[in-house]
Amino acid sequence: MKHKDGNARRGELKTPHGVIQTPIFMPVGTIANVKTLTPHELTDLKAEIILGNTYHLYLRPGHELVKKAGGIHNFMNWDKPVLTDSGGFQVMSLSGLRKITQDGVRFQSHIDGSYHMFTPERVMEIQNSLGADIIMAFDECPPYPATKDYVAKSLKTTLEWAKRCQDSQKEPDKQALFGIVQGGVHEDLRQESAEKLIEMDFPGYSIGGLAVGEKKEDMFRITEFLNPIMPKNKPRYLMGVGTPSDLLVNIGNGIDMFDCVMPTRNARKGTVFTRNGRMIIKAARYKEDFRPIDDECTCYTCRNFTRAYIRHLFAANELLAMRLASIHSLHFYLELMHMARKAIENRNYNEFMNSMLKKLDNIVE
RNA sequence: GGAGAGGUUCCCGAGCGGUCAAAGGGAACAGACUGUAAAUCUGUCGGCGAAGCCUUCGGAGGUUCGAAUCCUCCCCUCUCCA
Numbered sequence: 482m483k484h485k486d487g488n489a490r491r492g493e494l495k496t497p498h499g500v501i502q503t504p505i506f507m508p509v510g511t512i513a514n515v516k517t518l519t520p521h522e523l524t525d526l527k528a529e530i531i532l533g534n535t536y537h538l539y540l541r542p543g544h545e546l547v548k549k550a551g552g553i554h555n556f557m558n559w560d561k562p563v564l565t566d567s568g569g570f571q572v573m574s575l576s577g578l579r580k581i582t583q584d585g586v587r588f589q590s591h592i593d594g595s596y597h598m599f600t601p602e603r604v605m606e607i608q609n610s611l612g613a614d615i616i617m618a619f620d621e622c623p624p625y626p627a628t629k630d631y632v633a634k635s636l637k638t639t640l641e642w643a644k645r646c647q648d649s650q651k652e653p654d655k656q657a658l659f660g661i662v663q664g665g666v667h668e669d670l671r672q673e674s675a676e677k678l679i680e681m682d683f684p685g686y687s688i689g690g691l692a693v694g695e696k697k698e699d700m701f702r703i704t705e706f707l708n709p710i711m712p713k714n715k716p717r718y719l720m721g722v723g724t725p726s727d728l729l730v731n732i733g734n735g736i737d738m739f740d741c742v743m744p745t746r747n748a749r750k751g752t753v754f755t756r757n758g759r760m761i762i763k764a765a766r767y768k769e770d771f772r773p774i775d776d777e778c779t780c781y782t783c784r785n786f787t788r789a790y791i792r793h794l795f796a797a798n799e800l801l802a803m804r805l806a807s808i809h810s811l812h813f814y815l816e817l818m819h820m821a822r823k824a825i826e827n828r829n830y831n832e833f834m835n836s837m838l839k840k841l842d843n844i845v846e
Numbered sequence: 847g848g849a850g851a852g853g854u855u856c857c858c859g860a861g862c863g864g865u866c867a868a869a870g871g872g873a874a875c876a877g878a879c880u881g882u883a884a885a886u887c888u889g890u891c892g893g894c895g896a897a898g899c900c901u902u903c904g905g906a907g908g909u910u911c912g913a914a915u916c917c918u919c920c921c922c923u924c925u926c927c928a
Contacts, residue, residue: 764877
């Protein structure tokens with residue numbers, strides 16, 4: 482960690498494929514691509530690290546194939562760091578297709594219905610084949626709402642699995658394994674989870690199971706609560722979060738890393754993010770609006786295309802609409818992180834955050 | 847000229863005596879989306895604040911307690927034969 486401003490942290494994280502600057506946003510590239518974009522475009526956007534997903538890549542094209550291709554970096558032609566999620570999230574999101582036991586999770590493929598077994602050991606083996614720089618322990622991400630009993634039980638399973646992941650990890654020197662703190666919205670459970678993981682001494686810690694439907698204030702309360710508990714010299718990754726304002730508030734609570742499908746998914750569906758709030762660019766109100774999405778934005782989309790044109794592309798169902806919108810929104814997220822890092826270095830993070838928060842949650846008319 | 851089919855709410859198209867302001871698509875409009883089963887999903891889509899009422903199924907008449915649906919005439923499309 483290089484700087485601190487309040488609880489906000491400014492740091493660097495070394496990986497085999499380069500150093501990344503934190504706080505950082507990691508675009509999601511579930512199946513070894515950030516949807517609609519090329520690695521070249523991601524590089525232009527100054528993306529430093531992207532995500533892949535164990536469950537999805539295991540099912541298709543298969544981790545063995547990715548290994549044969551020389552690992553995920555080679556396979557997708559991305560030479561910067563990659564983080565793979567363990568499939569723990571799919572335990573929740575594909576809840577209709579799986580059964581959890583103490584040993585692991587029996588899944589039914591969402592693609593062809595075939596049965597598969599994920600154990601912590603298996604997930605470590607798959608992530609080793611994929612070859613990401615940062616890998617996640619296999620966890621169970623409890624849904625929301627869930628009873629406290631359920632969350633507590635699930636937490637125990639996740640802790641056991643974390644140990645098994647650690648014990649079965651093949652190349653700890655090449656892949657940093659993060660343990661995942663669970664515990665829902667309950668501070669005592671979060672504390673127990675964090676402390677036991679810290680005892681196991683992971684190179685980094687993830688916070689999972691947030692932004693799954695609970696109130697924002699609960700999410701912020703939990704990250705604020707965890708801040709003093711988490712080791713100061715290790716990265717903290719808040720999984721799956723979030724909106725631009727979520728990122729800023731959580732940076733203020735000591736989070737270093739984020740990933741979220743929101744900028745890319747929403748972009749594909751016609752909503753982009755700007756410093757003035759969300760803009761539903763497919764809306765009729767932009768039909769004859771010949772300004773860029775954001776006249777101060779320096780992204781490729783804003784430098785070259787108007788709202789009216791992008792709206793037209795959405796109306797016509799053109800693929801370019803999704804690409805241009807994704808480029809803009811990712812640029813905005815990454816630029817927002819850049820500004821946050823600068824603000825921490827300049828020790829005016831709170832001021833920066835508060836001025837941004839005033840607008841970010843608006844819908845731009 | 848002869849034989850036949852048809853004109854339905856923005857478009858296509860179902861309905862063929864009451865349960866029809868009228869199925870289903872499309873378009874349009876509004877919105878949701880947080881470790882991606884997502885170029886997906888939800889809602890609105892004749893008018894009036896609601897119960898309800900009003901106007902609407904090519905046009906004009908008629909039959910009927912009641913018509914988009916039945917009858918008559920008219921206008922217009924399309925197909926086939928001469």
